[in-house]
Amino acid sequence: MDATILxxxxxxxxxxxxxxxxxxxKPGVHAVREMELQVxxxxxxxxxxxxxxxxxxxxxxxxxxxSPTSGDIYLEGAAMDTQSARQRHDLAKRIQYVFQDPVSSLNPRKTIRASLEAPMIHLLGLDRDARRRRLDELMDAVNLRPEFLDRYPHEFSGGQAQxxxxxxxxxxxxxxxxxxxPVSALDVSVQAQVLNLLADLKDKYGLTYIFISHDLSVVEAVSDRVMVMYFGSVVELAESESLFRQPRHQYTKLLFDSVPLPGKRGVRGEDGLAExxxxxxxxxxxxxxPRCAEASQQCREAMPPLNPVVDIQHYTACYHPVGTGPQESQNTRDQ
Ligand SMILES: Nc1ncnc2c1ncn2[C@@H]1O[C@H](COP(=O)(O)OP(=O)(O)OP(=O)(O)O)[C@@H](O)[C@H]1O
Ligand SMILES: [Mg+2]
Structure with missing residues (x-):
């Protein structure tokens, strides 16, 4: 269970x-910056x-x-040549992407059958009989009636399309x-159905999930571990339970504090989630x-490394982690 797959x-x-x-x-947009990841x-x-x-x-x-501008991706310890189309094709067999907007991620001019068969043909090279069996199995796995195969994407609700x-x-x-x-575009009631389906499929096929969401309650419900990103880097990484009990990075704390709750005012004002x-x-x-109330000179000069704090499994890239006692009061606050 703990072996690194990706x-x-x-x-x-x-x-x-x-x-x-x-x-x-010419300046470039730095979308992902020196990112480390282990799944x-x-x-x-x-x-x-x-x-x-x-x-x-x-x-x-x-x-x-x-393709990354630089850096490496390893699948089960083997480095992927991410610049090679051939290897990216191989990667696609083992890692697949589910898009946010289910309807527009499907080709409007293709039947569901054609959309589902494409990866079977191009990635697996399955013949007609094998494809037919796989189609039946897939539709059953996602609880959709087989007659839906000959319909077009616009004929489905958001939940069905996802x-x-x-x-x-x-x-x-x-x-x-x-x-x-995967569930951001869906109604709350449908979100729960899709999340349950994902949980069932994970058990059934022994899958590994990387689950991206800006919805903290969804992430808390589904994740074993959670990684918090800020401006292209990992700022915090921990077991979900530990992170939601006590966020350590000042940004994560702000993110959690900013979630609107019933009876509480919405996102906070000037120290809220700005740009x-x-x-x-x-x-x-x-x-x-620039947005942190605890920031010191050190924070402005050097990028803090991602290190364990308090708990060996709880990493944060912060010189002034939340709730670390005396260290906090020792900070030279110069703001
Ligand atoms: N093809 C592109 N060309 C130029 N800039 C891009 C491109 N794709 C992404 N970016 C920029 O990279 C940064 C990260 O974008 P990205 O879409 O990965 O963010 P995100 O975290 O997925 O956001 P969201 O929650 O809105 O989906 C942004 O500044 C974005 O404008
Ligand atoms: Mg996005």
């Missing part, structure tokens, strides 16, 4: 950049972070839909699913420092 080292993705015709350096076989790793922090960019690289999206991701018998906001830093010009130190 790993990323120093993963970087920058968009644009390079030099102009006259040799002047254990059979777990659900939740990833949270506000819009634009690089969650989808990371996810797309992990499934081979995009179940088809999940069936398509499972068509090539992957080991890992990267679920990018991310300028992605064209990332700050030198901790990217959260």
């Amino acid at each position: 790993e990323a080292k120093q993963l970087v993705r920058t968009f644009g950049g390079g030099r102009t015709l006259f040799g002047r350096e 254990r076989r059979g777990e659900t790793l939740g990833i949270v972070g506000e819009s634009g922090c690089g969650k989808s960019t990371l996810a797309r690289m992990l499934v081979g839909l995009d 179940r088809i999206g999940i069936a398509r991701a499972l068509a090539a018998q992957p080991e890992i699913l990267v679920l990018d906001e 991310l830093p300028d992605p064209l010009n990332p700050p030198k130190g901790c990217a959260f420092a």
